[in-house]
Amino acid sequence: MPKVSIAKIEGRARGGGSEIALAMDMRFAAVGKAIFGHPEVAIGLVPGGGATQRLPRLMGRGRALEVLLGCDDIPAELAERYGYINRALPADELTPFVEKLAHRIASFPVHAIAHAKASVDTGAFNSIPEGLLVEAHESDLSVASEVTQARMKEALKAGDETYEGELEMAYLSKLSPME
CATH class of the missing domain: 3.90.226.10 (2-enoyl-CoA Hydratase; Chain A, domain 1)
Structure with missing residues (x-):
């Protein structure tokens, strides 16, 4: 699910x-x-x-x-x-x-939640190599999303890639609405 x-x-x-x-x-x-x-x-x-x-x-x-x-x-x-x-x-x-x-959790993109959950479920119930393959696939699917692309740009603009930005993650739930 x-x-x-x-x-x-x-x-x-x-x-x-x-x-x-x-x-x-x-x-x-x-x-x-x-x-x-x-x-x-x-x-x-x-x-x-x-x-x-x-x-x-x-x-x-x-x-x-x-x-x-x-x-x-x-x-x-x-x-x-x-x-x-x-x-x-x-x-x-x-x-x-x-x-x-x-x-x-509800403030995050639905597709990213589903892809992350699928990766965790595969890793929990299969071998690590199988889990890593599914994780790579699910990650690729999530990165391809237009919603993800827009939110990544917004996060970078907010300073996500800086030392200070990495210390404070509260802004993540304040990114633009998804769809």
Whole structure:
């Protein structure tokens, strides 16, 4: 899917709820409120919504087995350390953080987001040589875009290639609208 998906978790995400969150591109959770887990094995089931495939890729085989076979609650802080989620944030900071990130991403060219995401997905699930080939191809496709050409000129004009310009990247979300 070329669009970005973000999960914001403020409660319990067990079993199918966890698997829905795991299917998202990014996951953010509230400290003291978010709980993750997979109770399926304890009742004689194998998770069937992707957890056995996604968790090992996120946190490694051993930790995935701990989560899936241990059938225990995983608080947000531990979920962050294990790689289950991107970040565990204080509950009052969660929504502003996720909204700011989503708006920032949405301010960038849609095609560039899709090409970058395709490159990351290929690299995550294939060999490095395959990933590098796809990355080069996706990069070439993005550079050829008229939107990209115009935004590159605008970024260079704003001083992007200077030492000072490289220190401050806030201007990136202020470039001209895309299409």
